[in-house]
Amino acid sequence: MNAYDAGRMTDLLQQSHKLSVVDSPQQADLIILNTCHIREKADDKIFSELGRLKKSTYRHDPKKRYIFGVGGCVGQAQGAELFKRAPFVDLVFGPQNYHHLPHMLDQVLNGKRQLHDIEIPSESKFDALPTAPDSGFSAGVPVQEGCDRFCTYCVVPFTRGREWSRPVEDILKEVKNLTDKGAKEIELLGQNVNAYLGHDQAGVEHDLALLIRQVSFVEGVERIRFVTSHPGDMSDDLVNAFAEIPELNSYMHLPIQSGSDKILAAMERGHSVAEYMGWIEKLKKACPKITLASDFIVGFPGETEEDFQNTLDLISEVRYGHAYSFLFSPRPGTVAADMEGFIPQEVSQERLERLQELINTIQVEENKAQIGLVESVLVEGEAKKGQGLLAGRTSGYRRINFPAPVELIGTLANVLVTQARPNSLIGELKG
Ligand code: SAH
Ligand code: SF4
Numbered sequence: 001m002n003a004y005d006a007g008r009m010t011d012l013l014q015q016s017h018k019l020s021v022v023d024s025p026q027q028a029d030l031i032i033l034n035t036c037h038i039r040e041k042a043d044d045k046i047f048s049e050l051g052r053l054k055k056s057t058y059r060h061d062p063k064k065r066y067i068f069g070v071g072g073c074v075g076q077a078q079g080a081e082l083f084k085r086a087p088f089v090d091l092v093f094g095p096q097n098y099h100h101l102p103h104m105l106d107q108v109l110n111g112k113r114q115l116h117d118i119e120i121p122s123e124s125k126f127d128a129l130p131t132a133p134d135s136g137f138s139a140g141v142p143v144q145e146g147c148d149r150f151c152t153y154c155v156v157p158f159t160r161g162r163e164w165s166r167p168v169e170d171i172l173k174e175v176k177n178l179t180d181k182g183a184k185e186i187e188l189l190g191q192n193v194n195a196y197l198g199h200d201q202a203g204v205e206h207d208l209a210l211l212i213r214q215v216s217f218v219e220g221v222e223r224i225r226f227v228t229s230h231p232g233d234m235s236d237d238l239v240n241a242f243a244e245i246p247e248l249n250s251y252m253h254l255p256i257q258s259g260s261d262k263i264l265a266a267m268e269r270g271h272s273v274a275e276y277m278g279w280i281e282k283l284k285k286a287c288p289k290i291t292l293a294s295d296f297i298v299g300f301p302g303e304t305e306e307d308f309q310n311t312l313d314l315i316s317e318v319r320y321g322h323a324y325s326f327l328f329s330p331r332p333g334t335v336a337a338d339m340e341g342f343i344p345q346e347v348s349q350e351r352l353e354r355l356q357e358l359i360n361t362i363q364v365e366e367n368k369a370q371i372g373l374v375e376s377v378l379v380e381g382e383a384k385k386g387q388g389l390l391a392g393r394t395s396g397y398r399r400i401n402f403p404a405p406v407e408l409i410g411t412l413a414n415v416l417v418t419q420a421r422p423n424s425l426i427g428e429l430k431g
Helices: 001-016 040-060 072-085 097-110 168-180 209-219 234-245 262-266 273-286 305-318 345-368
Strands: 030-033 066-071 091-095 116-117 140-141 185-189 197-198 205-207 223-227 251-253 290-298 322-327 374-382 389-394 401-404 412-420 425-429
Touching: 001 030, 001 097, 001 140, 030 072, 040 066, 040 345, 066 072, 066 097, 072 091, 072 116, 091 097, 097 116, 116 305, 168 197, 168 209, 185 209, 197 251, 197 305, 205 209, 205 305, 209 223, 209 234, 234 251, 234 273, 273 305, 290 305, 290 345, 305 345, 374 401, 389 412, 401 412
Parallel strands: 030 066, 066 091, 091 116, 140 185, 185 223, 251 290, 290 322, 401 425
Antiparallel strands: 197 205, 374 389, 374 412, 389 401, 412 425
């Protein structure tokens, strides 16, 4: 989502102020950091990065007036407070305000300083954005933003705002625009994408399953993916979509965070481990080759060794194709930040290492299990390493490299998997 937002800021400023993208901050007139607030580490990085940028641009040209902006969720969370830690910043805005950038930039150019715009507006930023740019063969399209779930550890509902779904026609128009420009795969994006509930012009309600079906009808769409889903918003229709819609990739990112019912309750995730496993079973039945992915938080307040062991057991049972894992990070303003039962850093760190080792072991085994299969691969370009090799992704979102002529870039090719690496596959073209 942040990558999409950054791309749209670029389009907008290209159109309004004829700005173009440069290769280094020193060459720039305007430098925007599009930021993430989800964990403390990401947050801290912003200030060291701002300091570094300020110093290097000043050293490069002490007379030049570089304009600095901070957008995204740190901008949203900090607002005017940010100027205290980084007074040289000119613009602060949130993820729902970046369509105001041209106007804000005009004000800075007219001599205004330290502007902030974080009031979540009632109008949709999408209406103010230029048509979607050329984004390559695989392109993201936001369909849903914000979150109403308020998991006790999470800042998203505060920074991205309330849940909101884009109208169906707007999405289909953007998809058509992207396929006209060469996109083959459409990635439907949302903080809680399977809570999507939009309407078409006739007022007909569409859930995510119906939206996927509509997107699959758009000419040129060969593949569809969607991220990220919440187990509490699963539906049988969405499960069936994997069996019924050939364009839908056999991949699902369905984070559970913890394998302990006690911790899930403390996180207020709104479902049990058994309910989650019920959905996993249904998904595997509907699409036996599905690749499953999850996020995990390790060291949530009150997590005992037994709770943690339950998480490891769940990972072994589901056998994820890949997973993201994080140390619990207390975020200002969230309920969990003030919870008792803080887990010492050395304990949670050691648990995280054990969890990542298990995830990696299973990932390697699952990659090896692909050997001998013929996969449909979206060929995205030449491989970084190895001459004459092309690189792409399987429908289960595994990276694969294989020797083939460059003419195949941008097409779907059938590739036999011949070798497995920890993070990718090797293959050969199959007729
Ligand atoms: N809506 C998605 C996830 C959005 S945030 C969902 O509910 O699954 C992406 C991931 O960041 C989360 O899945 C969680 O694993 C992690 N995360 C969010 N807040 C966190 C925190 N305070 N500490 C550590 N990890 C966190
Ligand atoms: Fe955050 Fe996801 Fe929970 Fe929403 S559902 S509060 S985005 S973790």
